[in-house]
Amino acid sequence: xxxxLADAAHAAHAPSDERPIVAQAHAGxxxxxxKLVTRFQGGVFNYLLRRLGSRCDAEDLxxxxxxxxxxxxxxxxxxxxxxxxxxxxxxxLAIDHARSARQRSAAGQHEWSDASARAxxxxxxxxxAAPLMEREARRNLWLVAQQMLGEEERSALWLKYxxxxxxxxxxxxxxxSSIAVRVMLFRARRLLAxxxxxxxxxxxxxxxxxxxxxxx
Amino acid sequence: MTANRFGRDELGxxxxxxxxxxxxxxxxxxxxxxxxxxxxxxxxATQQNAVRASASGSRFGLAGVALASLVVLASLxxxxxxxxxxxxxxxxxxxxxxxxxxxPANADTVIAMATSPDETPSIRTVTLKSAIVAPIQHxxxxxxxxxxxxxxxxxxxxxxQPRAWTEYLAAGSGGIGGVDGIGGNGGAGVSPVxxxx
Numbered sequence: 001x002x003x004x005l006a007d008a009a010h011a012a013h014a015p016s017d018e019r020p021i022v023a024q025a026h027a028g029x030x031x032x033x034x035k036l037v038t039r040f041q042g043g044v045f046n047y048l049l050r051r052l053g054s055r056c057d058a059e060d061l062x063x064x065x066x067x068x069x070x071x072x073x074x075x076x077x078x079x080x081x082x083x084x085x086x087x088x089x090x091x092x093l094a095i096d097h098a099r100s101a102r103q104r105s106a107a108g109q110h111e112w113s114d115a116s117a118r119a120x121x122x123x124x125x126x127x128x129a130a131p132l133m134e135r136e137a138r139r140n141l142w143l144v145a146q147q148m149l150g151e152e153e154r155s156a157l158w159l160k161y162x163x164x165x166x167x168x169x170x171x172x173x174x175x176x177s178s179i180a181v182r183v184m185l186f187r188a189r190r191l192l193a194x195x196x197x198x199x200x201x202x203x204x205x206x207x208x209x210x211x212x213x214x215x216x
Numbered sequence: 217m218t219a220n221r222f223g224r225d226e227l228g229x230x231x232x233x234x235x236x237x238x239x240x241x242x243x244x245x246x247x248x249x250x251x252x253x254x255x256x257x258x259x260x261a262t263q264q265n266a267v268r269a270s271a272s273g274s275r276f277g278l279a280g281v282a283l284a285s286l287v288v289l290a291s292l293x294x295x296x297x298x299x300x301x302x303x304x305x306x307x308x309x310x311x312x313x314x315x316x317x318x319x320p321a322n323a324d325t326v327i328a329m330a331t332s333p334d335e336t337p338s339i340r341t342v343t344l345k346s347a348i349v350a351p352i353q354h355x356x357x358x359x360x361x362x363x364x365x366x367x368x369x370x371x372x373x374x375x376x377q378p379r380a381w382t383e384y385l386a387a388g389s390g391g392i393g394g395v396d397g398i399g400g401n402g403g404a405g406v407s408p409v410x411x412x413x
Contacts (some may be wrong), residue, residue: 004393009248030251030254030255030258033251033254034247034251037247037250037251037254038247041241041242041246041247041250042239042241044241045240045246046235046238046239046240049240050238055240059242059243059246061255062246062250063244063246065249066250066254067253067254068255069251070254070257070258071257074223075404138325140237140238141230141231141240142234142235142237142285143238157231158235160228160230160231161228161232161235161237162231162232162239189227192227192231193227
């Protein structure tokens with residue numbers, strides 16, 4: 001549970017030039033809200049892209065995030081950074097989207113399996129360039145994370161290292177406890193460290209992930 | 217437990233640096249299209265407020281009748297709005313909806329017909345802060361200064377308070393009867409405002 005002191009600390013993290021713009025948008029200014037869109041659209045998009053793995057879906061949900069933010073502006077609690085609230089909306093939309101996608105996927109899975117099985121039988125592999133792409137992907141930890149981590153772990157990792165969120169802010173964004181987020185981050189880093197070690201860089205590339213380092 | 221030249225901070229540094237590598241850019245017009253979507257949401261909210269105002273105004277006799285009629289106008293306006301916005305998105309033209317920011321619960325709604333330079337009529341749903349006629353005209357004129365349309369005729373107005381609506385009718389500003397479809401000549405309200413028509 002967050003204390004008032006902790007809340008005040010989060011609010012203090014908000015850039016000073018952001019607060020008046022947020023206040024104007026909160027009062028109904030579309031111009032001010034437009035500035036917030038311009039400021040945060042890239043971050044929200046990349047967060048959703050990292051979470052969903054689809055550019056088209058990320059673009060759609062980014063736009064929807066801002067529409068929801070505008071229509072729900074009255075519920076924004078200025079004790080938290082605007083970005084924390086915005087990313088929480090994006091997270092909820094991503095969860096809903098993933099749920100819908102799973103339902104659609106389950107309906108079409110049988111048909112896809114037949115088609116892919118035929119392609120594999122004909123070519124020996126689904127995509128001849130797959131091994132090359134896999135090697136390329138492993139050069140970047142985020143692409144490794146895309147393959148190895150779940151949606152929520154990827155999200156936590158991205159918010160931490162790409163967006164600079166604190167553990168408390170990540171917890172609020174994802175709707176998890178702060179401890180759960182720290183465990184999530186620990187596990188994600190451990191998996192990535194293992195992946196780095198497997199890249200053939202031997203002991204020198206071994207990442208130190210001390211047991212329980214992130215767990216209070 | 218392992219310990220070597222890569223510490224926990226080193227992994228964090230790598231993740232941070234590499235996050236810049238995998239960041240992707242949005243199309244240049246993404247903010248504009250997002251704000252268009254936000255304005256559509258605003259227009260829909262305005263229409264919903266008109267419906268709610270109508271429901272509450274039904275207890276006030278003439279005002280209630282007028283408000284109920286305006287809901288029909290609002291619905292038609294929304295349909296035209298959606299269609300025209302869809303067409304405009306395809307052609308890359310400007311915005312149709314112009315809404316002044318205000319508190320929706322206390323808002324007045326003006327449904328106005330505007331004529332663009334190419335004589336294409338469009339519907340504007342304008343949310344205003346005042347319930348009386350003169351400020352409506354003033355706001356509409358201010359809107360014209362910022363909008364691309366050269367003519368704007370208010371075909372109907374929906375004050376937030378039924379009492380204000382009654383005063384509006386008593387002032388001889390016209391009623392809603394005789395509206396020749398949305399934005400038709402001879403409609404009610406204050407007209408013309410600005411140039412054209």
